[in-house]
Amino acid sequence: MTELTAKQAKIVADIRAVILTSRYGSAAGSYEIKRFDVTLPREDSDLAFLFVETGMRNDEGTLAAVLCRDRRHIMIGPNGGTELLNAKKKGRTINRGLWHVLHNLVD
Numbered sequence: 585m586t587e588l589t590a591k592q593a594k595i596v597a598d599i600r601a602v603i604l605t606s607r608y609g610s611a612a613g614s615y616e617i618k619r620f621d622v623t624l625p626r627e628d629s630d631l632a633f634l635f636v637e638t639g640m641r642n643d644e645g646t647l648a649a650v651l652c653r654d655r656r657h658i659m660i661g662p663n664g665g666t667e668l669l670n671a672k673k674k675g676r677t678i679n680r681g682l683w684h685v686l687h688n689l690v691d
Contacts, residue, residue, distance in 0.1 A: 586624055591664035592632050595682065596622055599634065599658070602686050616641050618653065625662075634658040658685055 588596065603617060619637040639653035657669040666685045 586627065588622070588624060588632055589630075589662050589664075592660045592662065595660050595664045595666060596632075596634060598682070599636070599686065603636065603638075614640055630662040632660045634660060 600620060603620075615638055617636065618639050619635060621635045623633040623635070625632050634657070636656045636658070637653055640648055643649045643652070655670070659667045659669055661667075664682075666682050668685045
């Protein structure tokens, strides 16, 4: 399988929509989405991966671009199940489910 399933595509669209309507998407906000990359499933796997990087506007070439950007890796299963692979909050044991993923992305 080398393309997203319909459920995976819907989850990716939902995550993008939530991020764009949060503090990162506001016109007056000081943050923006720097990268939003989807890795398609390989031939031997049915998992897709989403990489989201957010940071301050116009921080390219500064120390803030290195130290202050927020990077999240999200695994998306074939039926739309999500798991956050690098949770923001230390000690959080539940990183599965769309609510937990979105809460960690826009918190």
